[in-house]
Amino acid sequence: MKQEKSASDRVDCDDLLSRLGGWFRARVLICAALAAIQVGLLHTTYIFLAADVPYRCVVPECEATNSTDFSAAWTSAALPEHGRAHRCSRRVPLDPTLPCEANSAFSEDVVNCDQWLYASANTIVTEFNLACQEWKRTLVGTVHNIGMLVSLPILGYVSDRWGRKTALILSCVLVGAIGSLKAFSVSYEMYVIVEFLETVAGASAFPAAFIMTIELLGQEKRVLTTAFLGIMLVIGGLSFALLAKTFQYWRTFILVVYPPSLLFLLYIYFLPESIRWLLSKGRKEDALEIITKATKMNGVTLPEETIKQLQEAKVPLEKKEEESGLWMQVFRSPIIMRRLAICSWWWITCTFVFYGLAINSVSLAGDKYTNYMLVVSVEVIAVVTNALVLDRIGRKRTLLIAYIVCGISCVAIAFVPPAMSWLATLLYLIGKIAITQAFSGVYMYTSELFPTHARHSLLGFCSMVGRLGSIVAPQMPLLAIYVEWLPSVLFGSTALVAGALMLTTPETLNTRLPDTIQEAEELANQHKKPENLEMKAC
Structure with a gap:
């Protein structure tokens, strides 16, 4: 049979949190905002890092394997079509002894390509020679989403068992540490494995930031909190596009945007734990410590009865x-x-x-x-x-x-x-x-x-x-x-x-x-x- 709590055991969390405003609330919002911006910046990097690039077959009879002339005059005749579905075959010149020109004659029969020339080297498609392997390119995004599927219950358990703060710091720091390893990938397989591990580590950053924020800021701020964090995600997404355009080579981009996430380790000192979560776990001493610091920071005084309720609250x-x-x-x-x-x-x-x-x-x-x-x-x-x-x-x-x-x-x-x-x-x-x-x-x-x-x-x-x-x-x-x-x-x-x-x-x-x-x-x-x-x- 469930035990009823007496009036003295009750603590009105929303009323309590509404009194802890000022700098305490601002600090929580700033910490959550930076985490949300990081999520917007890093959660879809595969869109550009694994983006398709124009490429065509190398025609050995007409050019050297290290050729850089992507749009030579003879390509319209040597290549069946320039569409995405026709970049994997080529025609053979009728007379291989003659140099290829715009009016050169090519066979009507086509053969499969075994070498390709890429228009740019900015993505992993060029780096790992993924031409005509579209499934490998799109698999990066699929693996990313599978990593999210694995991550969310794991970090959700961490959050409910060891705290919102722990889950948030782990997600934000690990995504930077593991994600940075992608810049040192020596093969496609290594890149995909690191992509998966990065997502498993960092996919729960936004849920952790969101839950911590609404639990710390109280009932009347839920909607504004959601809107605020949503706008921070947009800022992160815009930053992602701007940085990707500035640092278009994929290894450079990774080394610019991922390592700063290690600074989230400082949240150990700056970010308070969720008071509501602490009280739900019976850790009233820890909750009182955060509340005391918040009242001193904001220059407010809690009613004696509220302090008594916190001290006498039952598990x-x-x-x-x-x-x-x-x-x-x-x-x-x-x-x-x-x-x-x-x-x-x-x-x-x-x-x-x-x-x-x-x-x-x-x-x-x-x-x-x-x-x-x-x-x-x-x-x-x-x-x-x-x-x-x-x-x-x-x-x-x-x-x-x-x-x-x-x-x-x-x-x-x-x-x-x-x-x-x-x-x-x-x-x-x-x-x-x-x-x-x-x-x-x-x-x-x-x-x-x-x-x-x-x-x-x-x-x-x-x-x-x-x-x-x-x-x-x-x-x-x-x-x-x-x-x-x-x-x-x-x-x-x-x-x-x-x-x-x-x-x-x-x-x-x-x-x-x-x-x-x-x-x-x-x-x-x-x-x-x-x-x-x-x-x-x-």
């Missing part, structure tokens, strides 16, 4: 039941299990549609670095919109509208006639903004649906399962070769299903973060009758 029930295991507690709750399955589908939808639309944007005409910056910049619209509406119309309604708008826009693309390409582009941008809005909001909404002692583990599980969508997304261009309209319909359909599932979960607007499984199960009642809410204990 939460979940701490006593921890021996039975986190997942056993989750399995015993049908409500949490159903919520976990629904949240997982939301995450699959977000990663599938978000990355699927992003991959399609690569085909836009113009400079690839500029195009990437434009696509990233569009995300600001979604982030700002969330900041304006999440606290006004609620989490459920906001995300429901985002999924439905995305679904309708993507499905509608399949019915746009070729003559109205401008409409297809408009629908694409609307879909991209809507899914970005859903992706940004689902981070906060998912974290609000689960209890403190399991929040990062369950959020990590949802995000891990969601990576299935990002693994499948790169295959959509291949599917479009056979059925052109099918990818956009799949994007839209998954978004519409996600919107329908949004109707089955409780609203979390104006509710406190649940600290126990029982409180998480009762979220629906809390939102319906906020005036009956008792002061909630940490």
Whole structure:
């Protein structure tokens, strides 16, 4: 039978955290912002480092193997076509004894190439001679997403077991240390292995920063925190494109952007642990130490009763039941299990549609670095919109509208006639903004649906399962070769299903973060009758 806590055992975490503002809050925000910028800078480096480069067959009868003339006059006759699918074969000159000229005669028969000439040496395609091995190039992105799938539950467990601060520092530092090793890769295989290890180490940096921030800053700052970190991600993405354009050779780029991540070791001294997490683990002495430092830093004084409550607070029930295991507690709750399955589908939808639309944007005409910056910049619209509406119309309604708008826009693309390409582009941008809005909001909404002692583990599980969508997304261009309209319909359909599932979960607007499984199960009642809410204990 569960023990009830007396009034003296209760600590109102949100009220407590609201008093610890000023420099304490600013320090947490700055630390989280730098971590988010690092994520935006490093989490998709494969887009440029493993980018395709123009290449063509070397024709030994016409040129030396070390030739640098990429567009010689005779190439139009010697090479069947210049398209991506025809860079792996060549024609043989009818008279090999004559020098090759623009009007030279070549055989109609083609032979497979065994040597290639590359237009640039900026990516691993040239470095490891990946011409006509498209699967090896795209495998880098697939391995990256598999690494994320592996990382999220591991670092989620670390976060819930040893603290948000520990998980954040490990992710940020290890991604820099391991990622730097890619610059010294001597083979394609080594590069892919390091890519995987880098992602396993660093994929959880943003979830750790996000959870730590919302737990430290209190209820009234959740939406602004989400928007703030979303904008930091955009800044990181823009920085990535600018640095990639400045340092285009892949080894140089790595050695410029990865090593500074080692400075996150300084967070050991500058970043406080989550007070809410400490109290949920019964570590009231550690929590009191952070609170005391925060009050001195900000020049505030806490009421005597609050200090007494902190000193006399009992170890939460979940701490006593921890021996039975986190997942056993989750399995015993049908409500949490159903919520976990629904949240997982939301995450699959977000990663599938978000990355699927992003991959399609690569085909836009113009400079690839500029195009990437434009696509990233569009995300600001979604982030700002969330900041304006999440606290006004609620989490459920906001995300429901985002999924439905995305679904309708993507499905509608399949019915746009070729003559109205401008409409297809408009629908694409609307879909991209809507899914970005859903992706940004689902981070906060998912974290609000689960209890403190399991929040990062369950959020990590949802995000891990969601990576299935990002693994499948790169295959959509291949599917479009056979059925052109099918990818956009799949994007839209998954978004519409996600919107329908949004109707089955409780609203979390104006509710406190649940600290126990029982409180998480009762979220629906809390939102319906906020005036009956008792002061909630940490």
